[in-house]
Amino acid sequence: xxxxxxxxxxxxxxxxxxxxxxxxxxxxxxxxxxxxxxxxxxxxxxxxxxxxxxxxxxxxxxxxxxxxxxxxxxxxxxxxxxxxxxxxxxxxxxxxxxxxxxxxxxxxxxxxxxxxxxxxxxxxxxxxxxxxxxxxxxxxxxxxxxxxxxxxxxxxxxxxxxxxxxxxxxxxxxxxxxxxxxxxxxxxxxxxxxxxxxxxxxxxxxxxxxxxxxxxxxxxxxxxxxxxxxxxxxxxxxxxxxxxxxxxxxxx
Amino acid sequence: xxxxxxxxxxxxxxxxxxxxxxxxxxxxxxxxxxxxxxxxxxxxxxxxxxxxxxxxxxxxxxxxxxxxxxxxxxxxxxxxxxxxxxxxxxxxxxxxxxxxxxxxxxxxxxxxxxxxxxxxxxxxxxxxxxxxxxxxxxxxxxxxxxxxxxxxxxxxxxxxxxxxxxxxxxxxxxxxxxxxxxxxxxxxxxxxxxxxxxxxxxxxxxxxxxxxxxxxxxxxxxxx
Numbered sequence: 001x002x003x004x005x006x007x008x009x010x011x012x013x014x015x016x017x018x019x020x021x022x023x024x025x026x027x028x029x030x031x032x033x034x035x036x037x038x039x040x041x042x043x044x045x046x047x048x049x050x051x052x053x054x055x056x057x058x059x060x061x062x063x064x065x066x067x068x069x070x071x072x073x074x075x076x077x078x079x080x081x082x083x084x085x086x087x088x089x090x091x092x093x094x095x096x097x098x099x100x101x102x103x104x105x106x107x108x109x110x111x112x113x114x115x116x117x118x119x120x121x122x123x124x125x126x127x128x129x130x131x132x133x134x135x136x137x138x139x140x141x142x143x144x145x146x147x148x149x150x151x152x153x154x155x156x157x158x159x160x161x162x163x164x165x166x167x168x169x170x171x172x173x174x175x176x177x178x179x180x181x182x183x184x185x186x187x188x189x190x191x192x193x194x195x196x197x198x199x200x201x202x203x204x205x206x207x208x209x210x211x212x213x214x215x216x217x218x219x220x221x222x223x224x225x226x227x228x229x230x231x232x233x234x235x236x237x238x239x240x241x242x243x244x245x246x247x248x249x250x251x252x
Numbered sequence: 253x254x255x256x257x258x259x260x261x262x263x264x265x266x267x268x269x270x271x272x273x274x275x276x277x278x279x280x281x282x283x284x285x286x287x288x289x290x291x292x293x294x295x296x297x298x299x300x301x302x303x304x305x306x307x308x309x310x311x312x313x314x315x316x317x318x319x320x321x322x323x324x325x326x327x328x329x330x331x332x333x334x335x336x337x338x339x340x341x342x343x344x345x346x347x348x349x350x351x352x353x354x355x356x357x358x359x360x361x362x363x364x365x366x367x368x369x370x371x372x373x374x375x376x377x378x379x380x381x382x383x384x385x386x387x388x389x390x391x392x393x394x395x396x397x398x399x400x401x402x403x404x405x406x407x408x409x410x411x412x413x414x415x416x417x418x419x420x421x422x423x424x425x426x427x428x429x430x431x432x433x434x435x436x437x438x439x440x441x442x443x444x445x446x447x448x449x450x451x452x453x454x455x456x457x458x459x460x461x462x463x464x465x466x467x468x469x470x471x472x473x474x475x476x
Binding site: 207208211235236237238243244245247248249250251 | 254255256257258261326327328329330331332333334465466467
């Protein structure tokens with residue numbers, strides 16, 4: 001199993017407050033990794049350290065060692081824009097640009113100079129939308145506004161947008177929490193299809209979802225990584241009492 | 253184990269455990285009743301045991317309904333899930349144990365001359381041992397006691413030895429008293445039923461072990 005991301009002794013502070021304590025974790029290339037835990041446990045904060053999204057929060061300070069393919073992502077030489085192209089992100093609420101469906105997908109490849117000419121860009125847009133499971137639904141209306149799509153379609157458009165710049169890792173922060181069960185099932189199916197092509201890390205409050213989509217699960221509590229292991233083991237036979245209490249619905 | 257945030261979940265689990273222990277109690281009574289009716293040639297008691305089996309069957313159905321409801325409504329995880337699945341399987345096994353007891357009761361009218369057959373006392377001792385296994389394994393389930401489950405599995409060897417001894421004794425008896433062959437053959441089946449009850453109690457012990465620890469008992473033995 002190839003380790004795509006390795007994190008070692010990571011601490012995150014917001015001002016004086018410590019949000020993440022000494023977290024060490026390896027993210028597999030081939031797997032979907034789920035982060036679970038109660039609100040405020042630090043799972044989203046930690047997810048955001050993996051593509052330096054916390055850089056945008058003025059009070060945030062990250063300590064420790066995080067490497068993408070062995071490369072220190074917090075080193076001075078790291079180009080943050082490039083990093084975020086390599087480690088894409090999908091958010092809780094679908095946030096398409098107020099532009100056409102086509103432009104939503106083409107925007108990233110264009111600013112990164114990934115396509116030379118219209119036909120190459122067309123190919124990238126089609127491939128990204130196909131991989132995101134949206135192509136069949138939008139191919140005849142690519143010039144419609146992305147915001148005119150349904151919530152579930154918008155979220156898949158955002159996934160297509162993340163895929164378009166050919167990332168290596170996709171981070172998803174509660175990607176289904178604003179979607180209905182059918183749209184949620186489609187996203188889960190999509191995660192299943194994308195597995196192997198991209199390393200995927202998903203934060204979710206829905207434990208059944210974590211159990212369904214992931215191969216590895218990490219349980220966070222009060223800023224600590226309590227338990228990390230095969231999803232199968234975490235949900236059938238967790239080692240830590242705190243994990244058991246949380247996943248069985250006994251948490252404080 | 254702390255309580256669930258959703259109290260109704262605890263109530264469901266509590267009710268499930270109650271049903272299993274009620275079923276176990278009835279199965280134990282059935283073994284005891286069947287053996288007493290055999291001892292005394294009490295046909296009325298034998299008939300009561302046969303009728304009481306319907307109660308065990310009814311509770312098994314209730315366990316099934318409750319387990320399906322818990323899985324659908326509560327989506328149990330980890331030790332909760334293991335316990336609920338174990339309860340479903342245990343109910344099916346206890347129902348079988350009840351059937352064996354009923355089968356013993358059915359044979360009572362066919363063993364009229366049993367008071368003349370000496371080995372009957374040793375079969376009573378075997379029955380007590382089998383009934384104790386059933387009793388103790390359901391206690392182990394209620395207490396989530398993996399250690400007790402292992403101990404109960406080990407008792408099954410002694411029960412098998414009992415059966416072998418009774419088998420030899422009864423065969424000898426048949427050879428020496430050819431007139432009693434058909435009655436003694438029924439006693440052989442009684443002993444065999446008790447031996448099967450022990451096997452089922454052992455199966456329950458394995459389920460209790462899995463529910464309590466999350467690993468199979470066989471894996472534990474390999475691990476040692």
